[in-house]
Amino acid sequence: MTPARVLHFIDGGPAEAASGASFEDRDPATGELLAHVARGDAADVDRAVDAGHRALAGAWGATSVDERAALLERTAALLEARADEAALLESEDSGKPLALARRLDIPRAIANLRFFAQAVRQAGAPCHPMADALNYTVRKPLGVVALITPWNLPLYLLTWKAAPALAMGNAVVAKPSELTPRTASLLAELLTEAGAPSGAFNVVHGFGAEAGEPLCAHAGVRGVSFTGGTATGARVAQVAAPGFKKLSLELGGKNATLVFADADLEAAADGAVRAAFTNQGQICLCGSRVLVEASIHDRFLDAMVARVARLRTGDPRDPASDLGALISHAHRDKVEGYLRLAREEGGTVRVGGGRPALQPPLDGGAFLEPTLVSGLAPGCRTATEEIFGPVATVHPFTDEAEALAMANGVRYGLSASLWTRDLARAHRAAARLDVGMVWVNTWLHRDLRVPFGGVKQSGVGREGGGWSLEFFSEAVNVCVHLGERS
Ligand code: TXE
16 A cells, blocks of 8 residues: 555645654554554644634634534544544554444544534533523533544544534644544545535644644643643743643543442443454553452452463554554553553463564454453552553452552542442442442443542643533623613
8 A cells, every 4th residue: 555645734724844854654453564654743833823823714714603513523524434434544544453443433533523512512501690681691612622632532522622622613633643644634635525614624643742842831722731641741841831821731640440249240241342352452441450249259360361362462453453553652651561461560471471473463462361360469650650551450459448549549530440230339439439430230321411630740721521622712701781770
């Protein structure tokens, strides 16, 4: 296959990098060169932000809520018509199973576009009447907003931010991950085909330090929505804060799956395996620490091991593959470093731990078997640092208090999944977990209306439903005096 050329998308059309530079996009499963991608820098960011401001001053700024909602709906329909192509781009860029991209990534991207079209149509605004005056609140777009997205769920997360940002009338400059650039360009193309005015949605490709940072720092950007690693999030906050920009940070996690002895253990074992290994364990919500009541620990661990041993790691294009490649060789090196650390810290690899033997062209791919480690102290590095790969640790606890202390004993606080048949315990524990999201007897069961986000080092702010519409707008109160002297 001849590598594609992926350009920025600025002011309604594809644009070369001002510097003329490009970088390579490769398939981590095969090493195949997929595309030469425009390598953005501050000059490209300037052009994109300027285009956004022109759009706001012109046709885009004059659109109604209904027109913007209809634009998102048309874009959703266009994406649906090209869903297979989008899923393939996502699978090739990231190494994830094509079946997963078809089942999860692309349908969710379509759902995001449709959901926020509906949400904005139905959004009202508060009114606070006084005896002699009427207050009403209007929501105005922030202006030009920066959307910085990661590689694990590229189009899913970009649409999660772009749909509400556009619905509220902002102009967008998106900086997708350099590892998964192609579906962002596809989205720009589809929005334009659906009728988005020039400059409403721009994409600048490139690396974090060269393109992401100038975008976060740009004086013309009024809001930054970032999803990515915690260390990067701290840098984004540092760069954006002096400009008093609105900031939403969705960062890492080290989420616990808590399994009590009274749970439906078959369902819990299925759930714990799904939570640990979906998307090769590269979802911020993945349950990478499985905390199991001591009385059932050994039995439950065996049940998980049996399930994990049945998972197939291999060709992302093969519908029988449960896991594909990790995002890159560098990332696999990091994950394998944690497997070495786990052994040094006294852990036992119960299943997995190696690279699968695959035939060319997959033999050099960034594959790693799904791995369960037991026997580690719950406070050790392997059990408390974000690995973001197909590795989960399993630990026993003696009672609810210890389970909660272990679950809360990390610097992250994104989500938890809790398995029990005891209703009172479910509510009690949910209230005591220091996280932004708790699932009871399920995992990653999503309703797009609910708040999404973390506490502690998992982030700041909430997105989802009305929270997203609120983030991507400024509330302005208008107080109208009713004519009586006050
Ligand atoms: O993400 P980065 P990386 C975690 C996971 C992973 C680690 C690092 O633990 O191992 O983060 O992954 C852009 N200014 N998550 O390095 O760097 C970057 O170009 C502005 C969790 O791939 O955080 C990309 O577009 N932007 C996570 C985006 O930030 C910068 C998903 C995310 O990249 C920048 C991914 C800078 N200085 C990784 N530096 C989740 N929460 O889902 C980088 N970027």
